[in-house]
Amino acid sequence: MQRVVSRTFGVFMLLSASAWAVEPVSQTTPIPQAQPVANQPSSPSQNNASTTQVTKTNQSAPLVEPNSPAQLAQKKAEDDLKMKTLVKNQEVRMQQLEKANLDALAQNQALQLKNDNLGVQVQVLQSERTAQLFMYGAATLAIGVILGFVLAGYIYTKRRRQW
Template identity: 55%
Template sequence: MRAVVSSFLGLSLLCSSAWAVETVPAPAVAPAAQATTAIPPPQTLPANKPRILPETVSANPNALLAEDKTLTAEQLVKNKALQEAKVKALVKDQHSRLQQLEKANLDALAHNQELQLKNDSLGVQVQVLQSERSAQMFLYGAATIAVGVFMGFLIASYLYTKRRRQW
């Protein structure tokens, strides 16, 4: 029993490591900087192919942080001004898009109101036509009954005169 349990655990560990897939972490970049800077997207590798890390990252993982610390005050000010300009441009772009959407929304509301008025007037026309049609059918029915009664009187009078002659 002990051998079965240990072989089962060993097999499950082997299977779980065979199905493990290494994921590539997304770079942590601000949305404003990501939209304007040209950073190539991370390449996805097949599940069975191991990743090879560049030597600079494996040798010194804090290399990127060291670069940021070596920036001068002027460069930091320029970078901050550039980021602020990008943010202002994005805000201005969003504001113009918002105005376009508001204008399109107002146009659509006006068109919707026109269509609702037209729909209401067409509904009234349909009701009028239906009532006219029912009145016309009533008149046809009354005319049919009148013709039937008239024909009945004619046939009855013809039969009455014919019987009278026989006496």
């Protein structure tokens, strides 16, 4: 039973590994540049059908030099157009960044002002708390002094009566 499972697992791994090795087929096929048929090397492994198909393809495409002035001008125009769109996009992004920066600066200033106000409120509350504790201490001391005089007077009068 163990052999069957291991072999089945091995076959499965082989099949899955080969499935991942397959390259995806692209939907668009590039158009080959026209080259004279005489420049193509012929090998014995090619069959006649593919050679005639390549020949027909080469005959239908016009012969164009790869670096002709027309192609260079077209490529330069395309590059200029790409550069203009890139610059335009960057200008738009820069304006958006400047606007976002101004918004952030305004929000930062508002938050700093709010922070300063809260700091002042904290200081006021701390000083009020200190004053309140001072008043509680003064009231406690006054009550203690009054209680001391009352008790001292009571004790003094009580001793006087005993004589």
